[in-house]
Amino acid sequence: MQAPAHTRALIEIDKLNLYYGTFHALKNVSMEIPEKAITAFIGPSGCGKSTLLRTLNRMNDMIAGTRIEGKIAIGGADIYSKEVDVETLRKKVGMVFQQPNPFPKSIYDNVAYGPRLHGISGRKQLDEIVETSLRSAALWEEVKDYLKRSALSLSGGQQQRLCIARALAVEPDVLLMDEATSALDPISTLKIEELAQELKDRYTIVMVTHNMHQAARVSNQTVFFLNGEVVEYAETEKLFSTPRDQRTEDYISGRFG
Amino acid sequence: MSAGVQQSPRPFASSRKSGNRLKNNLFTGLVWTVGICTIIFIIGLLFLILEKGMPKLSIDFLLGLPDEIMEGGGIGPALFNSFYVLIISLVISIPLGMAAGIYLSEFAPDNKFIGFLRVCVEGLASVPSIIFGLFGIVLFVEAFDIGLTIIGGAVSLAFLNLPVLTRVTEEAIRAVPQEMKHASFALGGTHLQTIRRVLIPVALNGIITGICLVAGRAFGESAVIILTAGVTTSGVMWDFNLLSPGETLAVHLWYVQSEAIVPDAVEIAEKSAAVLVFIVLLINLLFRIPLWLNARKMR
Numbered sequence: 435m436q437a438p439a440h441t442r443a444l445i446e447i448d449k450l451n452l453y454y455g456t457f458h459a460l461k462n463v464s465m466e467i468p469e470k471a472i473t474a475f476i477g478p479s480g481c482g483k484s485t486l487l488r489t490l491n492r493m494n495d496m497i498a499g500t501r502i503e504g505k506i507a508i509g510g511a512d513i514y515s516k517e518v519d520v521e522t523l524r525k526k527v528g529m530v531f532q533q534p535n536p537f538p539k540s541i542y543d544n545v546a547y548g549p550r551l552h553g554i555s556g557r558k559q560l561d562e563i564v565e566t567s568l569r570s571a572a573l574w575e576e577v578k579d580y581l582k583r584s585a586l587s588l589s590g591g592q593q594q595r596l597c598i599a600r601a602l603a604v605e606p607d608v609l610l611m612d613e614a615t616s617a618l619d620p621i622s623t624l625k626i627e628e629l630a631q632e633l634k635d636r637y638t639i640v641m642v643t644h645n646m647h648q649a650a651r652v653s654n655q656t657v658f659f660l661n662g663e664v665v666e667y668a669e670t671e672k673l674f675s676t677p678r679d680q681r682t683e684d685y686i687s688g689r690f691g
Numbered sequence: 692m693s694a695g696v697q698q699s700p701r702p703f704a705s706s707r708k709s710g711n712r713l714k715n716n717l718f719t720g721l722v723w724t725v726g727i728c729t730i731i732f733i734i735g736l737l738f739l740i741l742e743k744g745m746p747k748l749s750i751d752f753l754l755g756l757p758d759e760i761m762e763g764g765g766i767g768p769a770l771f772n773s774f775y776v777l778i779i780s781l782v783i784s785i786p787l788g789m790a791a792g793i794y795l796s797e798f799a800p801d802n803k804f805i806g807f808l809r810v811c812v813e814g815l816a817s818v819p820s821i822i823f824g825l826f827g828i829v830l831f832v833e834a835f836d837i838g839l840t841i842i843g844g845a846v847s848l849a850f851l852n853l854p855v856l857t858r859v860t861e862e863a864i865r866a867v868p869q870e871m872k873h874a875s876f877a878l879g880g881t882h883l884q885t886i887r888r889v890l891i892p893v894a895l896n897g898i899i900t901g902i903c904l905v906a907g908r909a910f911g912e913s914a915v916i917i918l919t920a921g922v923t924t925s926g927v928m929w930d931f932n933l934l935s936p937g938e939t940l941a942v943h944l945w946y947v948q949s950e951a952i953v954p955d956a957v958e959i960a961e962k963s964a965a966v967l968v969f970i971v972l973l974i975n976l977l978f979r980i981p982l983w984l985n986a987r988k989m990r
């Protein structure tokens with residue numbers, strides 16, 4: 435699969451530096467993330483993939499001592515400017531975490547949680563949102579008769595798809611997935627990959643993965659990080675077949691990391 | 692197939708020294724014995740108290756007025772005061788304690804002063820109750836000059852409960868996995884929404900256990916009440932006046948046992964004790980019901 439050359443960039447990151455206290459975690463990162471496509475972040479542990487992902491929905495704001503320089507624009511708007519309402523931003527930029535983290539509530543209440551936060555309370559409207567979201571996350575058929583059951587009774591893979599449904603329920607434009615399959619078995623992983631493939635027609639997806647095959651299989655564009663720097667980013671096929679940088683080649687051929 | 696490999700006839704036979712096995716068995720036996728003895732002791736104690744008092748209970752006793760001289764006095768006003776004082780004290784201490792606990796776990800900066808505050812709260816939680824009684828005297832009897840009253844007793848009880856409730860809430864909220872908090876934030880939830888819709892519901896079990904503990908203790912508390920609400924009642928039933936003297940059942944029990952001159956003092960004490968124990972058990976049970984329903988829903 436090839437990133438269509440005409441897709442426009444939805445997210446623009448310009449000379450981004452991030453510090454945790456005195457530790458320089460992201461160094462002069464610049465890139466463009468295309469709309470309605472999957473972008474994969476790869477790189478060895480601790481190179482800053484999650485950090486960069488968290489700057490996109492400003493979850494880093496919650497970590498005391500982080501400092502940011504540079505600019506990130508989503509749809510042309512600077513997300514770190516003063517006028518930005520963080521809650522609205524996070525509604526537009528959803529996130530799925532490494533460990534499935536459903537609330538200890540019913541399946542229904544998990545999916546309805548986001549819409550309720552944003553003021554939707556009509557029963558019919560919520561029912562509809564819950565169904566469409568669960569369908570989008572390819573979970574509806576499995577749970578439609580058990581919506582009142584605890585989300586914790588689901589398997590790990592189902593829980594992760596529930597978390598995806600929960601994220602989709604607030605109608606985001608962007609979906610961030612931080613190693614969303616690393617806690618799952620191969621079959622659940624495959625399901626989520628297929629799901630990501632389907633979702634990319636409607637959402638801009640950014641995924642962090644440790645699994646290079648996964649990046650190669652599902653993403654349109656791949657970014658390779660090392661020690662907080664972007665070493666190379668290119669269309670996935672190009673990056674894996676003809677890497678420009680020696681370090682990229684070493685990494686994808688499994689020589690380190 | 693190397694010939695050196697020897698087939699053991701019992702591949703899973705214990706390879707540990709038999710001494711360890713023996714120690715393990717001895718220890719297990721000891722734990723069981725001590726555990727069972729303790730449980731029998733507690734149940735026996737409860738049974739003794741309830742068995743002595745329960746059969747003789749009557750509505751007349753529960754709702755009747757006490758008598759200073761004659762036989763056959765009831766515990767009505769004291770029983771009423773027990774509930775009245777308990778409820779007022781909980782109404783004051785639950786919101787304050789929860790607010791303080793939530794502040795400490797969610798908002799308080801991580802500095803020395805807050806650390807010191809935390810140590811103070813912990814210390815206060817284990818201060819003997821009579822100290823809170825003395826504090827109540829200073830505040831209500833001396834500063835406000837309102838004498839021994841229900842409100843004085845209830846507020847002093849609330850002070851007694853506050854540190855425990857604060858601690859329990861803080862711990863319970865802290866124990867909620869960070870991932871859930873992050874999930875709520877990532878969906879665009881504000882801090883307040885996250886606290887209300889995720890942190891408190893998830894921590895509720897712990898918080899209610901704490902409230903139970905505190906309510907039971909407050910119901911049976913005597914030192915604070917003797918000093919701040921007195922050892923008499925207004926002598927009428929259903930007296931909602933906050934400024935009436937507020938002897939509670941626990942205090943009444945102490946009073947008839949040690950001071951009263953009524954001929955049936957021992958019987959009154961036995962019956963009061965049974966009622967007291969029964970109600971404390973009931974309080975614990977009642978507070979569990981919402982949790983139990985919740986757990987059933989969550990299965």
Ligand SMILES: Nc1ncnc2c1ncn2[C@@H]1O[C@H](COP(=O)(O)OP(=O)(O)OP(=O)(O)O)[C@@H](O)[C@H]1O
Nearest residue numbers: 454457459477478479480481482483484485486497
């Ligand atoms: N809250 C934090 N405070 C201080 N340093 C942090 C914090 N979070 C991450 N770091 C540091 O920033 C660097 C990048 O971390 P990050 O979690 O982004 O790496 P990662 O690429 O996602 O790694 P992994 O693949 O293991 O998840 C690491 O060196 C890490 O130690």
Ligand SMILES: [Mg+2]
Nearest residue numbers: 483484485642
């Ligand atoms: Mg990471």
